[in-house]
Amino acid sequence: MVIAIEVDPRMVLELQRRFQGTPFNNRLKVIQGDILKCDLPYFDICVANIPYQISSPLTFKLLSHRPAFRCAIIMFQREFAMRLIAQPGQNLYCRLSVNTQLLARISHLLKVGKNNFRPPPKVDSSVVRIEPRKPLPPVNFKEWDGLIRLCFNRKNKTLGSIFRQKSVLSLLEKNYKTLNALQLSQDTTSQDTEIVELAALGDGDAEMEIEDERDDDEMEVEEDNAAADKSAFKEKILGVLKQGDFEEKRSSKLTQVDFLYILSLFNKAGIHFS
Numbered sequence: 001m002v003i004a005i006e007v008d009p010r011m012v013l014e015l016q017r018r019f020q021g022t023p024f025n026n027r028l029k030v031i032q033g034d035i036l037k038c039d040l041p042y043f044d045i046c047v048a049n050i051p052y053q054i055s056s057p058l059t060f061k062l063l064s065h066r067p068a069f070r071c072a073i074i075m076f077q078r079e080f081a082m083r084l085i086a087q088p089g090q091n092l093y094c095r096l097s098v099n100t101q102l103l104a105r106i107s108h109l110l111k112v113g114k115n116n117f118r119p120p121p122k123v124d125s126s127v128v129r130i131e132p133r134k135p136l137p138p139v140n141f142k143e144w145d146g147l148i149r150l151c152f153n154r155k156n157k158t159l160g161s162i163f164r165q166k167s168v169l170s171l172l173e174k175n176y177k178t179l180n181a182l183q184l185s186q187d188t189t190s191q192d193t194e195i196v197e198l199a200a201l202g203d204g205d206a207e208m209e210i211e212d213e214r215d216d217d218e219m220e221v222e223e224d225n226a227a228a229d230k231s232a233f234k235e236k237i238l239g240v241l242k243q244g245d246f247e248e249k250r251s252s253k254l255t256q257v258d259f260l261y262i263l264s265l266f267n268k269a270g271i272h273f274s
């Protein structure tokens with residue numbers, strides 16, 4: 001059975017008209033709808049000539065569909081196709097390349113020049129084959145994308161300089177503290193919980209009083225402690241990069257395996273990206 005998904009009702013009618021009265025008619029089901037919004041049915045093979053503005057969301061929608069399909073043959077704008085297949089060290093190697101290649105094997109099948117269309121569009125096209133990896137690598141994809149997003153924000157900088165940025169350090173420190181706090185709260189005994197609950201029954205103003213009574217010296221000590229915490233955290237992050245010899249490396253040259261290794265080193269040190 002062939003299923004066609006088409007958003008434009010005129011195209012739906014045209015498809016149905018063309019197949020009516022042919023032996024293929026009862027093997028074609030046309031669904032009118034937006035492919036990005038509808039639930040995809042089970043499929044084995046996908047063949048698509050798509051509007052190029054949905055290239056990225058469609059690719060990831062297909063790749064997250066379960067059970068995984070066997071193969072997709074899709075025409076994309078040439079540059080998008082080149083990004084999909086780009087390898088470390090190539091100009092177009094980017095977050096899209098790393099993320100799609102983690103989930104699928106991608107190969108370039110065919111160049112389709114703009115003059116093959118009437119009227120010719122502004123861009124050239126390419127047909128690409130996408131085969132989901134089976135099994136998928138055992139990785140938390142949210143975490144993975146969090147790491148890749150940071151690394152490719154400035155793909156030609158060294159990882160050392162990316163991970164020294166204040167915004168990056170504070171994001172990671174926030175994640176680190178949140179996860180530690182969650183861990184702690186899971187580890188607490190029921191007795192501890194009771195104490196916390198009882199404390200919550202106390203007079204809310206007590207906290208205010210404590211805050212008002214802190215003198216300047218105490219405030220300074222707290223600021224010093226916070227600064228020491230920050231610098232210790234920075235050293236922890238840089239220590240992880242040094243451990244894998246990644247501090248001077250640039251994302252534009254790193255492979256899939258390198259990124260998986262970096263993620264595992266960070267995770268082992270309790271650092272998470274989502």
Ligand SMILES: C[S@@+](CC[C@H](N)C(=O)[O-])C[C@H]1O[C@@H](n2cnc3c(N)ncnc32)[C@H](O)[C@@H]1O
Pocket residue numbers: 005006007008011033034035036049050051054
């Ligand atoms: C590049 S044309 C290809 C038309 C035809 N399939 C062909 O190969 O000649 C893209 C088609 O996708 C349809 N389309 C655009 N956005 C869509 C969406 N989000 N979901 C489903 N179909 C969509 C358009 O109406 C159009 O018919």
